[in-house]
Amino acid sequence: MKYAFFPGCTAPFRTYGYEVSTRLVAKQLDIELMSMEGSNCCGFAVRPIDKLSSIVLAARNFCLAEKMALDICVICNGCYENFIVARNGLLTDPKLRREVNDILSEIDMEFTESVEIKHFARILFEEVGISKIKESVVSPLEGLRVAVHYGCHVLKPSYELGFSDWENPRWLDQLVEVTGAKSMPYVDKMACCGGPIMGSAMDLATNMIRDKLIKIKSVNVDAIVTICPFCALQFDLTQLGAEKKFNETYRIPLFHYPQLLGIAQGLDPFDLGFFENRVNVSTALEKVGIIF
Amino acid sequence: MTEEKVKPFKVEEPLRIARLDPTFKGEIMEEPNAELIKYCFQCGTCTGSCIATRFENNFNPRRIIKAALLGLKELVLSSDVLWICTLCYQCSERCPQGVKISEFMEVLRHLAVKYGYIHPSLRLQAEAILRSGRVYEDEDTANVMREDVSLPPALSVDMDEVSKILNRTGISNILLREEGDR
Known part of the structure; x- marks a missing residue:
């Protein structure tokens, strides 16, 4: 299995533990992640201002992957949604496609439909499969209780992304449970973390994550698991901001999903970048017999 | 606060x-x-x-x-x-x-x-992308941190190409708009 690896902007610059654990877990499962030299922002960041620019930026990345003759593997829900919406637009709107290709011809590129977009977590679930992942687990995380947060843009809009189970999905819970950990149900599990408005309305984003944290805390979990660097920043970094703002204590560690899988595969938590996580993870790791 | x-x-x-x-x-x-x-x-x-x-x-x-x-x-x-x-x-x-x-x-x-009502945070983001092709620009700091976790340095964006295509979409003109413009 081989993919053009598109880590996006946030993971390589803000959540180092997510990128490094993704790479290590991929290696364990024989997934080759090839660098996309020269790639740019997925386009999500400029979409509110100019849709054409966001599609052109996305399309240039598709062309780079096409040169590598590989599908794209993303690890950010924002990149995932923006890439798929852009690709769908190019496939269904001939006028848009002509316009974008005219711009891309400036750099000798042309959008074709050959490249598909996959999220790393979906690759694990669909391509690798639960049974093969199970074989890779050497130290099951028995007794670890986690709160799963999918993140909106890996599920919705379902009519663009092609999922029917956006309201009550199970696949990420299954990916968690194959490690031996238990996915605990909690109120408003599918609610947005507030990540997309961290820039434009930080106060509101903080209030939103506080609400999720209080609901998660009430079911007594050891960690929160995410598959998006933006959601992760909300749960990890903004958690500290919310503690300060409301003078409350949550202290719920955030695990990037590949970190969770990585420890179950017996990888060294230091190599998995756990020390980069902001909320202290040692109590959670102790629970599964790891001194960190 | x-x-x-x-x-x-x-x-x-x-x-x-x-x-x-x-x-x-x-x-x-x-x-x-x-x-x-x-x-x-x-x-x-x-x-x-x-x-x-x-x-x-x-x-x-x-x-x-x-x-x-x-x-x-x-x-x-x-x-x-x-x-x-x-x-x-x-x-x-x-x-x-x-x-x-x-x-x-x-x-x-x-x-x-x-009409020129651009949220300041989104203006900043778009300007970063025009300058460097991505949202975060401090490569040196990131690379120090990346080395700590044994990650390779962040990839460079081919700005030559990115500038060429963004010149064509006209996004820099959009950013020049002010409130009340048409």
Whole structure:
């Protein structure tokens, strides 16, 4: 299995533990992640201002992957949604496609439909499969209780992304449970973390994550698991901001999903970048017999 | 810490016809993906599904749609609440009329931008992308941290190519717009 690896902007610059654990877990499962030299922002960041620019930026990345003759593997829900919406637009709107290709011809590129977009977590679930992942687990995380947060843009809009189970999905819970950990149900599990408005309305984003944290805390979990660097920043970094703002204590560690899988595969938590996580993870790791 | 106050989004009643811009609806419909909004019958499923509304009641998708379709152009385009939508698509998924409401919020954002109302945080983001092809620019700091976790240095963006294509989309001209421009 081989993919053009598109880590996006946030993971390589803000959540180092997510990128490094993704790479290590991929290696364990024989997934080759090839660098996309020269790639740019997925386009999500400029979409509110100019849709054409966001599609052109996305399309240039598709062309780079096409040169590598590989599908794209993303690890950010924002990149995932923006890439798929852009690709769908190019496939269904001939006028848009002509316009974008005219711009891309400036750099000798042309959008074709050959490249598909996959999220790393979906690759694990669909391509690798639960049974093969199970074989890779050497130290099951028995007794670890986690709160799963999918993140909106890996599920919705379902009519663009092609999922029917956006309201009550199970696949990420299954990916968690194959490690031996238990996915605990909690109120408003599918609610947005507030990540997309961290820039434009930080106060509101903080209030939103506080609400999720209080609901998660009430079911007594050891960690929160995410598959998006933006959601992760909300749960990890903004958690500290919310503690300060409301003078409350949550202290719920955030695990990037590949970190969770990585420890179950017996990888060294230091190599998995756990020390980069902001909320202290040692109590959670102790629970599964790891001194960190 | 002081809470940033969101400017109230209020449709003044009684409505004064003279304050409504009857051309605004047409202008909205010209935008791509906007035409579905004509099926909105104001049931409020969007607002009931909205997570952001729970925490900021000035953000109310049903009310924004109503104001937009009535022609309260200035109120809608200059409002803070346009930038509060997290684009979580819960409303779009649940609308009984099949209106893509999150997408409609994007349409309104694009119209706001057209009239020079660009949220400062998004302006900064777009400027970063014009300069460096991605949102975060401090490669040196990131690379020190990346080395700590044994990651290779962050890849360089081919800015030569990115500048060429972004010159063609005209995004830098959009960023020059100021409030009230056309």
